Amino acid sequence: MKLLAIGAHPDDIEIFMYGFLSACKNKGDDIFLLVATDGSLGGENNGDLVLQRKKESEKGLNLLGKPTFLNLPDGCLGNDQSHLDKLRNQLDKIKPDLIVTHSTKDYHSDHIALSRIVKQIASHYIPIIFCDTMMGINFNPNYYVDITKYMENKINAIICHKTQKPDRFIQLAKLMNSYRSAQCNAPMGKFAEAYEYKGTFPFTDIREFLPPSPKVRSFYIKAINGFL
Numbered sequence: 267m268k269l270l271a272i273g274a275h276p277d278d279i280e281i282f283m284y285g286f287l288s289a290c291k292n293k294g295d296d297i298f299l300l301v302a303t304d305g306s307l308g309g310e311n312n313g314d315l316v317l318q319r320k321k322e323s324e325k326g327l328n329l330l331g332k333p334t335f336l337n338l339p340d341g342c343l344g345n346d347q348s349h350l351d352k353l354r355n356q357l358d359k360i361k362p363d364l365i366v367t368h369s370t371k372d373y374h375s376d377h378i379a380l381s382r383i384v385k386q387i388a389s390h391y392i393p394i395i396f397c398d399t400m401m402g403i404n405f406n407p408n409y410y411v412d413i414t415k416y417m418e419n420k421i422n423a424i425i426c427h428k429t430q431k432p433d434r435f436i437q438l439a440k441l442m443n444s445y446r447s448a449q450c451n452a453p454m455g456k457f458a459e460a461y462e463y464k465g466t467f468p469f470t471d472i473r474e475f476l477p478p479s480p481k482v483r484s485f486y487i488k489a490i491n492g493f494l
């Protein structure tokens with residue numbers, strides 16, 4: 267399967283999608299990575315911020331593949347038809363079987379705009395799975411992926427984004443991914459990422475594309491053993 271991940275900013279794939287992509291790579295999928303904006307508003311711009319952020323992305327994502335940068339303007343994604351055209355060219359070139367990108371329910375206008383543009387281009391030709399929002403606000407996931415064995419790599423990937431003061435995002439990822447795992451009744455110390463997929467014809471059920479969810483632990487059995 268060809269899987270295309272599209273992040274709005276240079277650190278988004280690492281923060282929101284890294285575990286899922288690692289699990290897909292591990293099962294043999296071809297991973298394609300797109301970074302939509304140049305990230306020029308993320309931090310102090312001393313002249314080479316865009317270049318620095320590209321290097322951080324390349325380093326952060328090096329276990330998954332080489333990202334392609336679309337260099338669209340940070341902060342006003344979707345304000346011009348050329349943004350849609352640039353993304354369409356990439357989709358035509360890659361021809362992915364599945365896309366993972368931001369949700370329209372996310373907090374950042376670039377994330378929301380990207381989600382809408384991708385949905386418009388993909389139409390009913392390519393299924394899309396939407397990643398979690400910042401701190402899960404307004405997000406109601408229906409697919410969870412166990413990322414425990416990739417969590418260390420995910421943290422190391424986020425650390426690469428030195429210009430973004432990455433400690434805050436590492437704390438956030440640990441909190442979110444631990445919470446999402448706990449929602450599946452997984453034991454402490456496990457991590458999961460959460461996604462939303464809305465089945466539409468002809469991609470009504472795409473579970474055959476997806477890596478495993480956290481293991482189900484029966485509430486009843488644990489309850490009678492006094493676990494819960």
Ligand SMILES: [Zn+2]
Nearest residue numbers: 274275278374
């Ligand atoms: Zn972002």
